[in-house]
Amino acid sequence: MLGRLVPGALLLLGTGASVGAALMPFGSPSQPGPGFYPFIVGIALALVALGLLATERQSRRGAPTEFLDPLPLAIAAALLVYPPVLGWLGFGVSTGLLLLGLFLLGEPGRPGRAVGLAILSTLIAGLLFGRLLQAPLPKGPWGF
């Protein structure tokens, strides 16, 4: 499944990029415009993706079980939610919650340890990066 999904996505990307580039000033080979280069690259990508799709269809290679592995996908989802929550709740709370989730996902049977580790790592990271290295970590409504 993933084996065919990736070339399919690449085909879409290449085609979309070439269509987008065709709408830009194209120029000529002696005076190439902004659309010239991405048009060529997009077409090349679409052609290679077509070749990959054909090869994939022949070999019927794929890794559906790995694609459905829920743990990495759950972690990626949590990480994608993190930036807006970070802006809203600030570094301390959002990072603590994220780490709690990650520790729990890694060791579901030990919630007490997960809470302790999440608080401790957030505190250490806040002190190390926020105070010592003076990285301007986002602050929430409560000032941390």
Add this chain to the structure above:
Amino acid sequence: MEIFQGILTGFAVAITPANLGYCLVGVLVGTLVGVLPGLGPVAAIALLLPTTFGISSASAVIMLAGIFYGAQYGGSTTSILANIPGEATSVMTCLDGYQMARQGRAGPALAIAALGSFVAGTLGVLALTLAAPPLARLAIRAGAPELTGLMLLGLVLVAYLSRAGGGRAIAMALVGLLLGAVGMEPISGFQRYTFGSLELLDGIGFLPVAMGLFGIGEVLSSFGRGAKRELVTETLGSLWPTRADLRASAGPTFRGGVLGFLCGLIPGPSVVIATVASYALERRLSRHPERFGTGAIEGVAGPESANNAAAAGSLVPLLTLGLPSSPPTAILLAALLLHGVTPGPLLMTRHPDVFWGVIASMYIGNLMLLVLNLPLVGLFVRILLVPAPILLPLIVLVSLIGAYSLANSLTDIFVMTLFGLLGYLLRKAAYDTTPLVIALVLGPMFETALRQALIMGHGSPLIFLTRPASALFMLAVAIVIALTVASPLGAPDTASSAAR
């Protein structure tokens, strides 16, 4: 004489107390990330990059380069003690290093790895010292057609040597070139693929992309694997190798150094290739090849020497031509650009402090690594004993803070995570993302050179064939493409995959 004066200038820069400190921090962090599977030199350099904005460019690059070559040392520790390569460049060390550890000879294996790394690393830096100036002088004469040919050759070589197979690697390189086209285009300032977003005006940040693909992507894969570690910690044995060990390792160390440096000059996963080639060479030269895989010290000395020399070799195209040959050197290029230093033929004359300072610091850094590494083995073992479910979230935390600190931007975290997920999925589908990263950083330079060359040739692509150097590069490009096409499109190279 010029080289002698240059290296003196370099040592004057490198031995200031501040730069010695930055070098020490760099090699220590490098060793640490080499030890930790999941946090590679790419993520570590990106993480520490924002902390260098307040210091001189020479100091910054001295520290960041230290992470790169320091990681080659650190990788051997996990390979020998845990049969887990901290870096892809230490895979071959697992074969005999872990067997030595199981036989109670972890100490000599670690010592030979450190000694070989030091000797070959220093040889590599010496070769870098001698090779870089003449190459830079040659490169200064290159025009847009030559640069286009050279960059194209670099890209197709990366694709050809990729473990994912030619078609897949070419697709990844093309994605990288397309991503590099996002934002204001380099000649007229026209906005491409920005969709009205101000955040995309400057293009897609290379650093969050690289951190995502190599840092977060690896962490997600590790979570998926549920990595288990079997550490050999009962006894390290005597740390010091016997006279017989030293005798047996001398040849492999020297040969690994030469082979590694030459491989390092080639774009692509050259450091990995150097270790595989060195292991194969030593096995072939051995009178008892059957010992390889059962704890032969030559199998540790060769690859460990080769990876350090290759790291030095890969800095030659970066410093003299401005061409990165691997993700860590691409990120070093980005770091140099952020500090207002453009690597390339003029680096030696415009920023001698950076050029020679980095080279001189590598002599010192290799010595620091030798002195520090063996006493710190116990500490690294303790770090390795931290269970993966605890270690991986901490690596995520460090990466998140690093991505945010680049520009205090939440978008960078989002981009990093998105590319982390993409990296994970691509890895599952047997795609190698190295060509994507190299193409992303080279993309804008490649486009500028290509368009300038076409303008010079009045639109005729024959410009690439009428100039000798450019024609030579294009001939090489054609040969490499033919070799790539000759292999089945998209078929991953199982042999090299196994080596990784």
